[in-house]
Amino acid sequence: MNFGEVMVKILKPLLIIFFCLVPFYQVLAENKEENVSIVEIRQQAMQAMWQRLDRLSTLIARPGDIVASSDGTSIVIGNKETQTADTYALIQGREAIQDATEVAELLKQVKDFWPANTSTAHIKHTSAETLVWLIPDAFKRYYMDAVIASDNLKQSLASEHNETIRRSVCMVSLSCGKCHSAFRKVRYDNLRKEGRGWTGSYENCWMYKNEIILDSTSIRR
Numbered sequence: 001m002n003f004g005e006v007m008v009k010i011l012k013p014l015l016i017i018f019f020c021l022v023p024f025y026q027v028l029a030e031n032k033e034e035n036v037s038i039v040e041i042r043q044q045a046m047q048a049m050w051q052r053l054d055r056l057s058t059l060i061a062r063p064g065d066i067v068a069s070s071d072g073t074s075i076v077i078g079n080k081e082t083q084t085a086d087t088y089a090l091i092q093g094r095e096a097i098q099d100a101t102e103v104a105e106l107l108k109q110v111k112d113f114w115p116a117n118t119s120t121a122h123i124k125h126t127s128a129e130t131l132v133w134l135i136p137d138a139f140k141r142y143y144m145d146a147v148i149a150s151d152n153l154k155q156s157l158a159s160e161h162n163e164t165i166r167r168s169v170c171m172v173s174l175s176c177g178k179c180h181s182a183f184r185k186v187r188y189d190n191l192r193k194e195g196r197g198w199t200g201s202y203e204n205c206w207m208y209k210n211e212i213i214l215d216s217t218s219i220r221r
């Protein structure tokens, strides 16, 4: 055997291994890209929900509270109650029912955007706690709480009954907050981006928070 033949003998299996591995790594890389966008989509959907809920929180403002309007100015709520749909439209330039419907839709759209390979072990910039995958049934239950609460809010808005609307807005925000407190990491750098440090808790919702502590199923009513 001359030197050339020896080299071929050594290189051939190496080359075969190499060309088998390339497509394998490509598949891994593509999966990774796909998972990165799954995380980004769910984060963007969450941000979009927050923007809507932030507007909807106008409906629970009490006299003296300060709310931000659609053009960025702050409005102090006067003695006249502001939770009616008409005032909402005036302040926010949008119908409350549209915001509520979109929150419900967004929740449903990213319901299945939580595959196991999108945890922090795989994707660095996710803020989802590993608990999402350790106790998936609890995560799903909290998720359904939010879906049902947002559907209930749509119905309450149609009823035009102020106290019912107020309660429903609180139940939605509490359902977001309940899940976050267990399943979402709040890192320091998260707080810089608007909404990232959002806890889902509003002062004006304290009585409904008590209601949930006493009976966790009341969040779905």
Ligand code: HEC
Residues within 6 Å of the ligand: 039, 042, 043, 044, 046, 047, 049, 050, 051, 053, 103, 125, 126, 127, 128, 129, 132, 139, 140, 142, 143, 144, 146, 172, 173, 175, 176, 177, 179, 180, 183, 184, 185, 193, 195, 196, 198
């Ligand atoms: C069942 C659990 C659950 C519910 C319900 C839920 N969230 Fe989240 N939310 C999460 C998790 C987990 C993350 C972290 C996602 C990630 O980083 O991959 C998150 C992230 C967020 C973020 C930060 C997104 C970003 O840019 O990093 C916002 C804002 C947010 N949620 C708002 C809401 C609002 C508003 C609601 C209610 C309408 C809501 N969430 C309902 C679990 C939930």
